[in-house]
Amino acid sequence: MSIAVNGSAVKPPDDPRVSLLDLLRETLHLSGTKKGCDQGACGACTVLLDGQRVLSCLTLAVQCEGRSVTTVEGLGADGALHPLQHAFIEHDGFQCGYCTPGQICSAVGMIGELRRGVPSHVTADLAAGAIPHSREELRERMSGNLCRCGAHNGIIDAIAETYAETTHAEAAE
Incomplete structure (x- = not known):
C-alpha cells in the first residue's frame, strides 16, 4: 500500500x-x-x-x-498558483504567512462542505439544499484556523472573491 x-x-x-x-x-x-x-x-x-x-x-x-x-x-497546477492562493496575495490574506497554507487548504475543503450541503453552527435553514456563502458562514467555518497576525478580513475577502462565481451560480439553481 x-x-x-x-x-x-x-x-x-x-x-x-x-x-x-x-x-x-x-x-x-x-x-x-x-x-x-x-x-x-x-x-x-x-x-x-x-x-x-x-x-x-x-x-x-x-x-x-x-x-x-x-x-x-x-493545490496549483503546472507550476501555477491555485486561484485562492492568488486571492490571498491580492487581498493581503497573510502577514507573517505562517498560517496561510493551513488557511488555504482549509478553505478549499470548506467550500467542498458547502457544496455538499454540510451545515455549520450558523447555518440558518438546516433543511435548505444550498447553503449561502455568507461572510458569517465563511467566518464560522474558518474559525478552526487561527491567524495570530489579524489577517482574518483579508482571508475572508480572498475566499469570498475566489468562490463568488460558485456562490452566484448555486444561488441561481
Whole structure:
C-alpha cells in the first residue's frame, strides 16, 4: 500500500506512531504544512485527505494508506498558483504567512462542505439544499484556523472573491 501525496505514491512509515504532519515535513520535506500547536487547536497543519480537511498533526500517517493527501504545494497546477492562493496575495490574506497554507487548504475543503450541503453552527435553514456563502458562514467555518497576525478580513475577502462565481451560480439553481 501507499499514500498518494500531491499525486505521487509514497511509502507509509514503518513506525505506526508517525503523524501525517511529520511524514510530510520530516520525511518528504514538504515545508508548506506548518507545525503550530501540535495539538489540533490552531489549524496551521490543515491538509486535504481525499478532498476533506484534516489536521495532519492529529492524523497518523498509516491512516492515510490507500488515500490521497493534498498539501498547499499540491493545490496549483503546472507550476501555477491555485486561484485562492492568488486571492490571498491580492487581498493581503497573510502577514507573517505562517498560517496561510493551513488557511488555504482549509478553505478549499470548506467550500467542498458547502457544496455538499454540510451545515455549520450558523447555518440558518438546516433543511435548505444550498447553503449561502455568507461572510458569517465563511467566518464560522474558518474559525478552526487561527491567524495570530489579524489577517482574518483579508482571508475572508480572498475566499469570498475566489468562490463568488460558485456562490452566484448555486444561488441561481
